[in-house]
Amino acid sequence: MNYEKNMRVIAVINQKGGVGKTTLTVNLAYGLSLHGKRTLIVDLDPQSHSTVIYGNPHSDKTLNDILLSNSFKIEEAIYPAIINNAVVKNLFLLPSNIRLAVAAEQVSSRVHREKILDKALQKVKDKFDIILIDCPPTLGVLAVNGIYAAQEFIIPITYSRYALDGVADLFSIISEVKETKNFPYKIVRNAFDPRTTQTNKFIDTELETVKDKVAETVIRRSEPVNQAAMSGMPIFLFDPKGYGAEDFRILTEEVLNG
Template sequence: MRIYAVINQKGGVGKTTIDVNLGYGLAKSGKRVLLIDLDPQGHSTTVLGDQGAELTVKELFESGSKLGIKELAQPARVHGEVVENLDIVPSNIKLAVSAENLAARIHREKVLANALEKVKGDYDICLIDCPPTLGVLAVNGIFAADRFLIPVTYARYALDGVADLFGIISTVRETDEFNYTIIRNGYDSRTKTTNDFIEGQLEPFAANVAKTRIRKTETINQAAINAEPVFTFDAKGNGTADFEALTKEVVGLDA
């Protein structure tokens, strides 16, 4: 099982949009996919899971809990319809309290990695939707991941904080060597000056930038509002085409 953490401490970069649509695309391609919603806001859960679920990812982090991913994962659903090959471990705001308690535990950074080790034969790919802060939950995602998928947008301050993120990853992993892929999100061909600026900022990372750019489309926004992947909202649109391309690219990573 390959484990990818979708992470960026900067909010508004489309982290959950990429998580949900990439997870759906991978499942659609035949991969057995597990999505861990590690964000107390539960946005991925809103689209693919049940925010009212009695058992959520917080159970992994509760002291004395004997529940693992096998017990917590549920089939992903879009408007009640089961998505084949895709499971989600849901989240909600109660996870924030568990995170506060977790901070005092020994080996707190290894909780998620240990849980995933027990299901590594059940899935091909695990996506971890990390919170937009670099606290103990994100650290768990960092410790567990084989590769980091880092969404950035075409905005002036889009890359602010990436250096800090790399520093945190290096500290948690105790090495400067780690695999990551930067995913460009929200591309608009009309904003040429801004695009040129961001592409210039990304040049030092060129070897680690995904070839696929996710275009800024109204259907992606509407799909999010409608709480569903763009695949089901607009099967033939540009948003779906871009995520299909990104899915193929991710399948090729670490293959």
């Protein structure tokens, strides 16, 4: 994990599904690219939703090849991000597909299997300013690769009664993989709805013990954000003047200043 000092590797992770990991990743990545940061998305989720949004239709090489072959060159699987058949400046994608789950099973018994992604990223460490790893909603070998490669973590949660379920287990796994309890992370509150006052109060009370680790930015529940994802676009392009884009613009600045 000897990355260039100025390059950041951030894992977006939570083993709980439906918290907006991919939505956060694809929109944050686009925001970072707008700031001139050469940004790479690593789609570590076999559902490959980041790949669906930014994927190059000609990308026949994927993250699967990196997992299955020690001699595979990572550069062959990194593509410029594409939106509406146009290249997105400063944004790149290391794609995946549903076969990534099979590839993960095949490497699960390999020695140092948790280091595969990190070793590959070391070879392109001078080409990017920020790498965002879109982790799967499990804590298997894929997520462990993301954890090992990451320098810092973004943990999205939603405003629901069970929002923090499993976060303690996640912290435990990260501590074990990183061999320290002092790893940098930020919890990002997603899908905030001002109408659910009691639930919001409950979640904010639960977060009091880690309030210095909670991002100031709150991502509000926004139908355009959902529609943007279904349309295969970042919110910055789908609804640039809406409050969804505003929230992700603020989050981008907070991450840059973090």
